[in-house]
Amino acid sequence: MVGKAVSARDEILARLRTALADSPPPVQVPRGYRRVDHRSDVIETLVDRLEDYRAVVHRGIDALPRLLGAVDRLAVPTDVPANWLAGYAGEVHRDAPPLSPAALDDLDAVLTGCAVVVADTGTIILDAGPTQGRRALTLVPDRHICVVRTDQVVGLLPEALTRLDPHAPLTWISGPSATSDIELNRVEGVHGPRRLEVVLISPDDEVVPAGGSGV
Amino acid sequence: MSHPVAPATGGGRIRTPLPFPTAAKPAVADTQLRANLHRATRTIRAKRARVVDEVPDWEALRDAGSAIKADVQRRLPELLEQFEASATAAGATVHWARDAAEACRIVVALTRATGADEVVKVKSMATQEIELNEALEAAGIAAYETDLAELIVQLGDDTPSHILVPAIHYNRAQIREIFQRRMADAPADLSDEPAALAEAARAHLRRRFLSARVAVSGANFAVADTGTLVVVESEGNGRMCLTLPETLISVVGVEKLLPTFTDLEVFLQLLPRSSTGERMNPYTSMWTGVTPGDGPQDVHIVLVDNGRSAVLADPVGRPALSCIRCSACLNVCPVYERAGGHAYGSVYPGPIGAILSPQLTGVADNASLPYASTLCGACYDVCPVKINIPEILVHLRQQAPHPPVERAAMRVLSWVMRSPRRWAAALRLARAGAGPLGAYRERRTGARTLRRLPWPASAWTRSRDLPLPAPQTFREWWGKQ
Numbered sequence: 289m290v291g292k293a294v295s296a297r298d299e300i301l302a303r304l305r306t307a308l309a310d311s312p313p314p315v316q317v318p319r320g321y322r323r324v325d326h327r328s329d330v331i332e333t334l335v336d337r338l339e340d341y342r343a344v345v346h347r348g349i350d351a352l353p354r355l356l357g358a359v360d361r362l363a364v365p366t367d368v369p370a371n372w373l374a375g376y377a378g379e380v381h382r383d384a385p386p387l388s389p390a391a392l393d394d395l396d397a398v399l400t401g402c403a404v405v406v407a408d409t410g411t412i413i414l415d416a417g418p419t420q421g422r423r424a425l426t427l428v429p430d431r432h433i434c435v436v437r438t439d440q441v442v443g444l445l446p447e448a449l450t451r452l453d454p455h456a457p458l459t460w461i462s463g464p465s466a467t468s469d470i471e472l473n474r475v476e477g478v479h480g481p482r483r484l485e486v487v488l489i490s491p492d493d494e495v496v497p498a499g500g501s502g503v
Numbered sequence: 504m505s506h507p508v509a510p511a512t513g514g515g516r517i518r519t520p521l522p523f524p525t526a527a528k529p530a531v532a533d534t535q536l537r538a539n540l541h542r543a544t545r546t547i548r549a550k551r552a553r554v555v556d557e558v559p560d561w562e563a564l565r566d567a568g569s570a571i572k573a574d575v576q577r578r579l580p581e582l583l584e585q586f587e588a589s590a591t592a593a594g595a596t597v598h599w600a601r602d603a604a605e606a607c608r609i610v611v612a613l614t615r616a617t618g619a620d621e622v623v624k625v626k627s628m629a630t631q632e633i634e635l636n637e638a639l640e641a642a643g644i645a646a647y648e649t650d651l652a653e654l655i656v657q658l659g660d661d662t663p664s665h666i667l668v669p670a671i672h673y674n675r676a677q678i679r680e681i682f683q684r685r686m687a688d689a690p691a692d693l694s695d696e697p698a699a700l701a702e703a704a705r706a707h708l709r710r711r712f713l714s715a716r717v718a719v720s721g722a723n724f725a726v727a728d729t730g731t732l733v734v735v736e737s738e739g740n741g742r743m744c745l746t747l748p749e750t751l752i753s754v755v756g757v758e759k760l761l762p763t764f765t766d767l768e769v770f771l772q773l774l775p776r777s778s779t780g781e782r783m784n785p786y787t788s789m790w791t792g793v794t795p796g797d798g799p800q801d802v803h804i805v806l807v808d809n810g811r812s813a814v815l816a817d818p819v820g821r822p823a824l825s826c827i828r829c830s831a832c833l834n835v836c837p838v839y840e841r842a843g844g845h846a847y848g849s850v851y852p853g854p855i856g857a858i859l860s861p862q863l864t865g866v867a868d869n870a871s872l873p874y875a876s877t878l879c880g881a882c883y884d885v886c887p888v889k890i891n892i893p894e895i896l897v898h899l900r901q902q903a904p905h906p907p908v909e910r911a912a913m914r915v916l917s918w919v920m921r922s923p924r925r926w927a928a929a930l931r932l933a934r935a936g937a938g939p940l941g942a943y944r945e946r947r948t949g950a951r952t953l954r955r956l957p958w959p960a961s962a963w964t965r966s967r968d969l970p971l972p973a974p975q976t977f978r979e980w981w982g983k984q
Contacts (some may be wrong), residue, residue: 293946294508297587298600300757300808302508302818304580307816320563321769337782384794389713389747409775409783422797423746423788427739428713446768454729454764457794460771460787465739466777468667469652470545470675470697472550476832477702478651479708480786493963 299345317435325443330407331488334441337410341463342476343484346495349493355485356399363387363398363429365421371493372399372435383421392428398481399433400426404448405441410463412486413437415456432461432481439491512865513810515603515633517661519848519860522871527846534593539674540843544834550780551831552884558776567769569889572825574817575760575880582727582760583806589730593792595802600633606807607638610719610752613803614644617647617750619717623708625741626650627721628828629754629807631663631850635719646719647711650741653705658685664844664852666830667778675700701738702873708740709817717742718799723827724770725804728763731791732804735774735784745788757811758824770827773887779831810863819898823859824889830855832882832892838875847872856884858895866902873899927978934972941971 294302327333335345346355353375354361362376368385373380381387381395392398401419402412412434414420419435426432442448452458465480476482519526530536548736555561575582587597598613600606614622622628622639624646636646636657648657652670656663659681663669679695682703689703710973720741724733726741732753735739737833745751761767775784793802814824833839833853844852849860849869857876873896905913919925952968955961963969 295935296601296605299508299601300806300812301580301583301598303510303808303812304583304757304815306507307510307812308577308579309816310818312573312577312818314822315570315577317570317574318563318566320562321560321567323768341781341785355554384857393709393713406783411783413843416794421644424798427742433573443575445772446765449765451770452729454789455791457797458588458789460783460789462781462783462785463718464785465737466785467651467701467738468547469650469655469670469738470678470700471539471666472546472671473697474779474781475697475701477698478705478738478740479649479712479743 291332321446322371322444322445325408328445330441330443331438333443334405334407334410335488337407338463339465340409341376343410343463343486346485346487349487349489350488352433352435355487359397359431359433361395361397363392363395363425365400365419365425367418368399369401369419381426386422386434387425389424389428392424394450395429397431397433398426398429399435401435401437402440403437404451405444406443406448407441408444411445411448411463413452414459414461416451417456426459426461427480428482432486433485433486434461435489437491437493438487509811510816511601511808511810512813513602513808513863514867515809515850515871516749517632517810517849517860517863519869519872521848523846523848523875524871526848527875529840529841530638530843530846535674536672536843539672540840542674542842543628543668543671547780547834551777551834554776554780554782554912558772563720564769564772565887565889565922568887569822569825570771571761571766571769572888575762576821576824579757579760579815582762583757586725586727586730586760587730587806588771589726590732590792590804591730593730595730595792595804598803598805600805600807600809602809603633603807603846606633606805607635609805610635610754611638611642611644613750613752614639614717615642616720617801619644619750621645621647621715621849622719622752623647623711623715623718623744623748624647624653625718625736625744625907626653626669627719627754628666628850629721629756630719632809633754633809635754645900648710649708649712649744650736651738651740654704654708655681658682662845665833665848665891666828666851666853666855668830673919674844691852712740712743712747715744715748715972716982717750717752718748720744720751720753722753722759723774724761724767725755725759726761726764726767729791731764733767734788735771736787737785739777739786742786742788745790746798748799750803752803752805754805754807756807756809758814774827774829777827777887788954798965813865814859814862817862820858820862820895822888822890823855823862823895825890826855826859827888829887831885835881835885837877837879837881842875843969846889847875853891854896855890858890858892858899861899861903866899867904870903873897873903927976930972930976934974941974
């Protein structure tokens with residue numbers, strides 16, 4: 289069999305092996321950087337960093353009814369805790385069956401929880417787990433209200449990674465959508481949600497799974 | 504295969520069509536461009552310095568980042584196979600492209616297979632490098648850039664001039680003018696406030712995002728042990744493209760690998776602070792193959808060589824593959840700040856471009872780029888993965904073709920300087936040759952220098968003065984004491 293075409297894959301791998309003919313020595317990666325944060329004021333750091341990037345921070349589950357009072361049409365994941373919506377009089381749009389992008393675009397806000405939060409950088413991480421829903425839900429509505437339990441907050445980024453499942457679709461959010469593309473000045477508000485509001489609650493705030501009776 | 508396969512150089516937009524000094528001339532004379540670049544680079548330098556200074560373990564992170572990348576290069580073939588297996592197991596389809604043209608063919612074929620005649624694009628250096636937009640257009644597929652700066656460049660029929668901010672060469676008034684001229688739905692009374700310009704881009708792209716069927720992205724990182732791709736962005740255009748369409752095609756250079764998911768803890772600290780000068784960029788998306796019911800259900804990854812194997816083959820130049828495209832080296836470079844990105848010809852401008860482009864194409868095809876530097880070393884100081892750019896520049900200068908006259912002169916000089924006796928004699932001869940000229944010039948101009956030499960040495964004195972020999976050498980002076 290003469291002239292059988294070599295696949296691009298095999299050719300590229302062969303090129304790379306030839307390129308390494310000098311057999312570079314093994315590399316020991318020095319991991320002298322901080323992997324755990326020992327500071328006691330993690331929550332205060334988080335609030336500082338969130339506000340620095342123009343997210344609005346509210347404290348306590350009691351802040352929710354007041355916040356939601358100004359929202360007419362609210363998107364929520366299917367497993368939103370019932371007590372988050374206590375007293376809410378507007379339209380609740382559950383993501384079941386999945387809301388179309390156009391339908392999501394018509395809603396005023398989305399209410400979700402999160403997976404992990406990094407205080408040092410003010411970063412909220414969503415992993416499509418409980419109380420978060422799929423990725424489109426937190427992307428299309430122009431306002432994202434995110435409930436953060438204080439026991440979900442870690443100090444440093446390496447601490448957050450150990451809590452995440454790499455196979456889940458992950459969205460890391462640090463402040464509202466922004467751009468630095470014009471004269472390298474940061475401007476908030478482009479394609480993602482232009483308003484990010486964070487409600488910090490204590491782990492003791494009772495979480496009651498919602499019933500199936502959404503509007 | 505029994506015979507070894509040689510590493511190959513690449514094609515696409517990585518060749519400078521003109522020598523750097525020629526290409527830089529109009530840019531250096533453009534006072535508006537110089538003002539725009541000065542302002543933008545000064546802003547970003549200050550922001551970066553502030554957020555880097557607040558990290559107590561910054562140097563430890565740089566050491567780790569540098570070592571992880573060196574490890575990736577050493578194990579690149581096995582890590583690529585591992586990545587392919589992980590991503591495939593998670594539901595992605597992995598394709599391989601030897602060069603720019605093959606990568607473009609793959610993306611065109613994948614897009615056609617969906618029946619779509621347009622794609623939305625996330626900002627990606629790899630797709631700029633392979634000139635994908637041109638290939639899609641030639642195939643009758645419209646490619647819409649969705650990053651604000653890429654949109655500005657695309658509407659202005661221009662090419663990117665910076666890795667992070669492709670439209671860095673425009674100021675707000677120029678951007679407003681481009682929007683009014685080329686964006687049909689721009690408001691008539693559009694102001695040049697950055698917030699208003701961003702709002703216009705949002706409105707312009709909204710409908711396109713919500714209806715797009717195919718998206719094309721690059722990736723900042725590809726994780727070998729999990730098959731995960733990572734895109735780091737600011738505006739949310741990335742999230743739109745990576746989440747809403749049915750089909751997602753990601754074009755990824757083979758050097759983008761990281762061995763493990765845990766290694767992201769290093770790079771996601773290094774990259775945002777080095778590039779936009781933020782503690783963290785607004786949005787980072789990570790996806791591993793297909794997630795049922797969430798995001799694109801048809802996920803493709805195109806792994807591209809296009810010259811990277813040639814870079815890997817040079818043990819001195821190899822660390823150029825560590826680059827994470829943060830652009831910190833551009834922002835501190837005195838040459839970039841004055842010449843701008845277009846002078847470098849390639850999509851990779853600035854100090855990293857001066858070492859990456861010539862290695863991707865072969866030095867002979869980009870011979871002027873290793874000289875587009877003062878070797879001041881600022882780029883090395885800020886590089887988050889500690890690429891010794893000045894060292895590689897000097898290495899590449901040695902490989903660049905030199906004219907026979909220069910080579911002969913250097914051989915003579917080397918012979919003279921190898922012996923103290925010959926060197927002392929040469930100095931005496933030079934002093935005799937210069938005669939009373941030095942004293943005369945010193946009286947006339949206050950310096951023992953010549954402004955202009957006759958041709959062909961005039962090329963050397965075009966931008967320098969020639970110092971004349973001192974009246975006595977240090978050794979002569981010492982001998983008299």
